[in-house]
Amino acid sequence: MANLLWLQGGACSGNTMSFLNAEEPSACDLVTDFGINVLWHPSLGVELGDNLQKMLRDCVSGAIPLDIFVFEGSVVNAPSGTGEWNRFAGRPMKDWVKELCNAAKFVVAIGDCATYGGIPAMAPNPSQSEGLQFLKRAHGGFLGKSWMSKSGLPVINVPGCPAHPDWITQIVVAVATGRAGDISLDEFQRPKTFFQSFVQTGCTRNMHFAYKVSATAFGQRKGCLFYDLGCRGPMTHAPCNRILWNRQSSKTRAGMPCMGCTEPEFPFFDLMPGTVFKTQTVMGVPKELPAGVDKRGYIALTGAAKNAAPRWAEEDMFVV
Ligand code: SF4
Ligand code: SF4
Numbered sequence: 001m002a003n004l005l006w007l008q009g010g011a012c013s014g015n016t017m018s019f020l021n022a023e024e025p026s027a028c029d030l031v032t033d034f035g036i037n038v039l040w041h042p043s044l045g046v047e048l049g050d051n052l053q054k055m056l057r058d059c060v061s062g063a064i065p066l067d068i069f070v071f072e073g074s075v076v077n078a079p080s081g082t083g084e085w086n087r088f089a090g091r092p093m094k095d096w097v098k099e100l101c102n103a104a105k106f107v108v109a110i111g112d113c114a115t116y117g118g119i120p121a122m123a124p125n126p127s128q129s130e131g132l133q134f135l136k137r138a139h140g141g142f143l144g145k146s147w148m149s150k151s152g153l154p155v156i157n158v159p160g161c162p163a164h165p166d167w168i169t170q171i172v173v174a175v176a177t178g179r180a181g182d183i184s185l186d187e188f189q190r191p192k193t194f195f196q197s198f199v200q201t202g203c204t205r206n207m208h209f210a211y212k213v214s215a216t217a218f219g220q221r222k223g224c225l226f227y228d229l230g231c232r233g234p235m236t237h238a239p240c241n242r243i244l245w246n247r248q249s250s251k252t253r254a255g256m257p258c259m260g261c262t263e264p265e266f267p268f269f270d271l272m273p274g275t276v277f278k279t280q281t282v283m284g285v286p287k288e289l290p291a292g293v294d295k296r297g298y299i300a301l302t303g304a305a306k307n308a309a310p311r312w313a314e315e316d317m318f319v320v
Pocket of ligand 1: 204206233
């Protein structure tokens, strides 16, 4: 039996919605098949008021062993570092978060806000939001760079806006069933099993990428979304075309560019007008190239690809 507590900071509840839609395994499977005891969750918890405060205090003191603490949403520090803008159970949420993180065996941050600060931490960041161990790309965040949970692991980051339902439940199950040691983390503390490959891995538009045939509008059934529509699939680490959404599809399969939501900089360019869904170029060359490709290589490759493109690549083709 593993006790799990889930709290929300500066959040839209998107990751909770995602979690409740999980299928492999589902939120119910966590309880019935994997022995997870959900102490409290913002959408599922039954305790209120004094009862909830007592439960939280018991988790902090160790009277209730806290195996897994899941945090969704940013840590809100405003105004002036007090955290009073986000009060919960009688005190600033950030004070609960600090104490619960220190009491927990494992801490899992779900979604961009909890991992990197996300949309709330966009400049000028009036809520003084930050992630548990990162503020965007900067290592440190609310808990500090060298913080470790009682298990000796840093915060396990499962980013995404929201994170895919099965990324959430599969990591929680791995931790709860004693397989945390098998989880290898990357430089942003993301489990490599999900975040080593790119969104482009498994995209059905890869042939169009290779022949530099571009989609020019959302939902088009042919073409790659990189050249005109700002797709970040070649430089975003996530398995969205390996572990499909709703077991059916992905953004790029449906003709919608990847916005890079699992990377610390998301949302890119602070959503300035003209920067979203549009490939930023200089002299016709994208400012950001696929990971590992240099400008000279890109020009050589795309020049040859364009000349080699077969006629079928320009036809309306069902790529979902
Ligand atoms: S649509 Fe995006 S992910 Fe798919 S091949 Fe093109 S750039 Fe890659
Ligand atoms: S396709 Fe891109 S923007 Fe969409 S969920 Fe995956 S990583 Fe995020």
